Amino acid sequence: DIxxxxxxSSLSASVGDRVTITCQASQDISNYLNWYQxxxxxxxxxxxxxxxxxxxxxxxxxxxxxxxTDFTFTISSLQPEDIATYYCQQYDNLPPSFGQGTxxxxx
Amino acid sequence: EVQLVQSGAEVxxxxxxxxxxxxxxxxxxxxxxxxxxxxMPGKGLEWMGIIYPGDSDTRYSPSFQGQVTISADKxxxxxxxQWSSLKASDTAMYYCVxxxxxxxIPTSFDYWGQGTLVTVSS
Numbered sequence: 001d002i003x004x005x006x007x008x009s010s011l012s013a014s015v016g017d018r019v020t021i022t023c024q025a026s027q028d029i030s031n032y033l034n035w036y037q038x039x040x041x042x043x044x045x046x047x048x049x050x051x052x053x054x055x056x057x058x059x060x061x062x063x064x065x066x067x068x069t070d071f072t073f074t075i076s077s078l079q080p081e082d083i084a085t086y087y088c089q090q091y092d093n094l095p096p097s098f099g100q101g102t103x104x105x106x107x
Numbered sequence: 108e109v110q111l112v113q114s115g116a117e118v119x120x121x122x123x124x125x126x127x128x129x130x131x132x133x134x135x136x137x138x139x140x141x142x143x144x145x146x147m148p149g150k151g152l153e154w155m156g157i158i159y160p161g162d163s164d165t166r167y168s169p170s171f172q173g174q175v176t177i178s179a180d181k182x183x184x185x186x187x188x189q190w191s192s193l194k195a196s197d198t199a200m201y202y203c204v205x206x207x208x209x210x211x212i213p214t215s216f217d218y219w220g221q222g223t224l225v226t227v228s229s
Binding site: 096101 | 151152153156170178202209211212213214219220221
């Protein structure tokens with residue numbers, strides 16, 4: 001199975017800050033990576049697919065980059081409604097697997 | 108509009124059986140894979156498996172093979188997740204998902220149900 005390692009596990013930032021989360025795969029997964037947002041008590045929501053493509057309706061302050069084993073998720077200007085846990089997910093091989101999550105809080 | 112509506116929360120004892128459901132609407136139920144994702148309390152997301160209701164082709168994560176059964180009734184557009192003998196460690200939120208699929212590999216999990224909380228306690 002492919003292991004996905006996210007860092008940091010938690011992050012505290014101020015409104016307006018640029019926030020970056022990284023995700024590392026245990027083997028080359030090309031660009032077969034998605035990012036999800038999960039707000040407390042809610043189901044996850046797909047934000048970015050294929051490493052860098054924004055899902056329809058997702059604000060442009062969210063972006064993703066990377067390929068191979070190293071990926072980055074960025075919020076260009078943190079908003080209060082972005083408080084959530086973020087997960088990366090690979091789909092290069094069965095079983096698809098998720099990172100352990102990054103909990104984002106407002107400072 | 109695609110919707111996945113799951114059955115309500117369950118409280119069960121160890122050793123009991125359980126079947127939870129997920130009704131799909133707003134799309135052709137037999138033309139898309141549908142599956143399940145587990146989230147244990149305070150933990151991350153784990154893909155359990157998927158089924159293609161059109162022909163009942165089913166794929167499981169090795170971690171869940173033999174532990175649960177995924178099925179579907181296409182006449183009522185409903186998928187199921189079933190346990191024959193629950194354990195305390197099955198306590199979790201279970202999400203129904205409709206993924207995009209490449210071959211038999213779920214790629215993105217585009218649509219999610221609201222979740223069914225299963226609590227197993229003596």
